[in-house]
Amino acid sequence: MSKTDAQFMEMAMTAAKVAAEEGEVPVGAVLVSPMGNVIAMAGNSVESDDDPTAHAEMRVIRLAAKTLKSPRLLDCDLFVTLEPCAMCAQAISLSRIRRLVFAAYDPKGGGVEHGARVFSHPTCHHRPDVVGGLMETDAGVLLKDFFATKR
Amino acid sequence: MSKTDAQFMEMAMTAAKVAAEEGEVPVGAVLVSPMGNVIAMAGNSVESDDDPTAHAEMRVIRLAAKTLKSPRLLDCDLFVTLEPCAMCAQAISLSRIRRLVFAAYDPKGGGVEHGARVFSHPTCHHRPDVVGGLMETDAGVLLKDFFATKR
Numbered sequence: 001m002s003k004t005d006a007q008f009m010e011m012a013m014t015a016a017k018v019a020a021e022e023g024e025v026p027v028g029a030v031l032v033s034p035m036g037n038v039i040a041m042a043g044n045s046v047e048s049d050d051d052p053t054a055h056a057e058m059r060v061i062r063l064a065a066k067t068l069k070s071p072r073l074l075d076c077d078l079f080v081t082l083e084p085c086a087m088c089a090q091a092i093s094l095s096r097i098r099r100l101v102f103a104a105y106d107p108k109g110g111g112v113e114h115g116a117r118v119f120s121h122p123t124c125h126h127r128p129d130v131v132g133g134l135m136e137t138d139a140g141v142l143l144k145d146f147f148a149t150k151r
Numbered sequence: 152m153s154k155t156d157a158q159f160m161e162m163a164m165t166a167a168k169v170a171a172e173e174g175e176v177p178v179g180a181v182l183v184s185p186m187g188n189v190i191a192m193a194g195n196s197v198e199s200d201d202d203p204t205a206h207a208e209m210r211v212i213r214l215a216a217k218t219l220k221s222p223r224l225l226d227c228d229l230f231v232t233l234e235p236c237a238m239c240a241q242a243i244s245l246s247r248i249r250r251l252v253f254a255a256y257d258p259k260g261g262g263v264e265h266g267a268r269v270f271s272h273p274t275c276h277h278r279p280d281v282v283g284g285l286m287e288t289d290a291g292v293l294l295k296d297f298f299a300t301k302r
């Protein structure tokens with residue numbers, strides 16, 4: 001039986017917690033196949049990988065594309081604990097992801113419901129179905145706790 | 152003596168031509184250090200790497216960050232033969248690149264002067280200086296020729 005959205009988001013939360021333990025901004029993501037199997041799971045690793053593009057979403061997209069041997073992740077779904085930034089949103093569009101489910105909204109850095117609103121322009125070639133706010137309280141607490149320890 | 156903008160763009164054009172020979176959309180990029188040295192040079196490799204994020208700009212940013220052992224490319228400049236998409240524009244912002252010089256404008260896929268206009272939002276944390284249109288005719292011809300052979 002396929003997992004529920006909440007179960008996939010729990011997995012993304014786990015990846016976010018691992019990232020926090022490594023001193024990274026705690027964001028985690030899971031990429032799910034059309035059959036409902038997890039193809040990739042990763043946390044943000046910008047600092048530890050010396051890679052400004054290593055957001056959790058980018059990492060699962062790259063991992064899944066390698067695994068599926070295709071740059072297009074047709075009918076795949078992405079679960080992430082924070083609203084994607086414009087970089088990740090455009091990568092989601094480029095990889096033809098079917099559905100994006102995110103937890104916390106990000107008024108400062110988000111590029112889906114805020115800022116660049118990548119999917120809202122007529123030139124956007126592919127728009128996923130978007131669900132925001134699933135388990136946003138849990139994801140928000142994780143981020144808040146992380147930044148509290150940094151101050 | 153440091154190279155001129157046109158010389159760096161010539162190098163990016165060379166990377167774009169190599170990409171075309173490999174069946175990739177011909178876009179090339181060069182990342183230049185604050186001292187004016189080329190740190191990374193790469194072409195688009197989306198298809199050959201099975202990586203939807205492997206645009207030329209992303210590749211040179213990732214390569215340069217690894218080389219400099221830092222996710223922030225302070226005072227570095229990026230030369231690319233096509234206006235960056237929203238993914239690449241946000242990566243440029245995240246990596247704190249000082250100056251972006253691009254050749255051809257991209258009304259359909261661009262995210263700097265078109266579409267998401269990533270640098271134009273109040274929430275954009277870092278905006279590079281932007282120069283568009285340098286050697287745009289040459290870059291445009293390369294892209295046009297490539298797509299002509301695909302039809």
